[in-house]
Amino acid sequence: xxxxxxxxxxxxxxxxxxxxxxxxxxxxxxxxxxxxxxxxxxxxxxxxxxxxxxxxxxxxxxxxxxxxxxxxxxxxxxxxxxxxxxxxxxxxxxxxxxxxxxxxxxxxxxxxxxxxxxxxxxxxxxxxxxxxxxxxxxxxxxxxxxxxxxxxxxxxxxxxxxxxxxxxxxxxxxxxxx
Amino acid sequence: xxxxxxxxxxxxxxxxxxxxxxxxxxxxxxxxxxxxxxxxxxxxxxxxxxxxxxxxxxxxxxxxxxxxxxxxxxxxxxxxxxxxxxxxxxxxxxxxxxxxxxxxxxxxxxxxxxxxxxxxxxxxxxxxxxxxxxxxxxxxxxxxxxxxxxxxxxxxxxxxxxxxxxxxxxxxxxxxxxxxxxxxxxxxxxxxxxxx
Numbered sequence: 001x002x003x004x005x006x007x008x009x010x011x012x013x014x015x016x017x018x019x020x021x022x023x024x025x026x027x028x029x030x031x032x033x034x035x036x037x038x039x040x041x042x043x044x045x046x047x048x049x050x051x052x053x054x055x056x057x058x059x060x061x062x063x064x065x066x067x068x069x070x071x072x073x074x075x076x077x078x079x080x081x082x083x084x085x086x087x088x089x090x091x092x093x094x095x096x097x098x099x100x101x102x103x104x105x106x107x108x109x110x111x112x113x114x115x116x117x118x119x120x121x122x123x124x125x126x127x128x129x130x131x132x133x134x135x136x137x138x139x140x141x142x143x144x145x146x147x148x149x150x151x152x153x154x155x156x157x158x159x160x161x162x163x164x165x166x167x168x169x170x171x172x173x174x175x176x177x178x
Numbered sequence: 179x180x181x182x183x184x185x186x187x188x189x190x191x192x193x194x195x196x197x198x199x200x201x202x203x204x205x206x207x208x209x210x211x212x213x214x215x216x217x218x219x220x221x222x223x224x225x226x227x228x229x230x231x232x233x234x235x236x237x238x239x240x241x242x243x244x245x246x247x248x249x250x251x252x253x254x255x256x257x258x259x260x261x262x263x264x265x266x267x268x269x270x271x272x273x274x275x276x277x278x279x280x281x282x283x284x285x286x287x288x289x290x291x292x293x294x295x296x297x298x299x300x301x302x303x304x305x306x307x308x309x310x311x312x313x314x315x316x317x318x319x320x321x322x323x324x325x326x327x328x329x330x331x332x333x334x335x336x337x338x339x340x341x342x343x344x345x346x347x348x349x350x351x352x353x354x355x356x357x358x359x360x361x362x363x364x365x366x367x368x369x370x371x372x373x374x
Binding site (some may be wrong): 064067072 | 197200201208209212218222225226229230233234302305316319320321323341344345348349351352355356
């Protein structure tokens with residue numbers, strides 16, 4: 001297999017590291033022995049890599065560990081202080097209480113919602129609470145008649161989100177009397 | 179006691195086991211950081227930071243690779259982060275320390291020693307001017323002597339990728355040396371470094 005110079009140059013690095021297959025290596029060497037330019041290139045790579053590989057490692061400063069040890073001690077101290085302030089056994093009951101509170105909150109909101117919706121027109125309620133309840137809650141049991149009544153009211157403010165919801169669920173909702 | 183056993187002890191809070199790990203790997207890590215950062219002062223500070231990070235993160239080590247691979251990856255990432263941070267801050271780059279003279283040079287005459295010192299200095303200056311990814315390839319392979327497989331594990335890429343990236347990095351380095359130095363002219367300099 002005859003190689004072109006460009007192919008040989010691409011394989012120089014792998015050749016230096018002995019990463020060519022026996023077949024590739026043979027083809028590489030047969031080219032290099034006859035091509036002066038590629039031979040010179042190979043020597044340059046070998047020279048450069050040889051110098052890097054023979055660079056003496058520098059000595060590690062004696063006080064390197066001292067600084068690390070000091071910082072580790074500080075970390076251990078910090079950790080022990082933290083452990084003292086918040087004992088681990090606190091986390092489980094605290095989590096339970098947090099979940100309980102969240103459940104109670106949702107439950108009371110639901111009760112308040114049910115109570116309020118009994119007293120006022122549902123669509124009006126939905127409009128007023130547009131921004132504080134999710135669309136799923138807003139759609140909860142409101143009726144088309146109330147929506148019409150609200151839209152006929154002079155103080156009615158058009159809320160795009162509500163309009164969209166009404167249209168999706170009931171089609172176009174004209175105001176009463178219009 | 180091998181690295182894995184020491185790591186297990188460290189994970190149980192044994193600082194003396196960590197000291198043993200440190201003693202085992204300090205030289206290679208320090209030299210890696212020194213070559214990446216280009217000066218001893220930064221290497222000193224960053225190596226300390228690296229080992230403190232190793233201690234705090236040792237619980238994350240899952241024994242899926244060699245500890246040294248994990249350590250090298252962490253060290254290299256911290257060097258890269260630091261270099262990028264500095265590039266962002268546009269701070270003045272620290273002038274690299276004078277490199278050490280290679281072992282072979284001690285066997286040559288004073289004139290050649292001087293030339294060799296200059297040559298080595300030029301090479302490390304050129305390496306320091308490479309981008310971090312190219313620099314790290316050359317340092318891991320040619321200075322630290324990691325195999326292609328080990329480099330692939332450290333950099334989390336394929337062996338083929340290592341092969342091509344290393345070739346590119348060396349090509350760039352050679353190009354810098356050819357453009358900035360006259361060290362390639364003639365054959366004498368090349369012979370000088372051949373083993374006696």
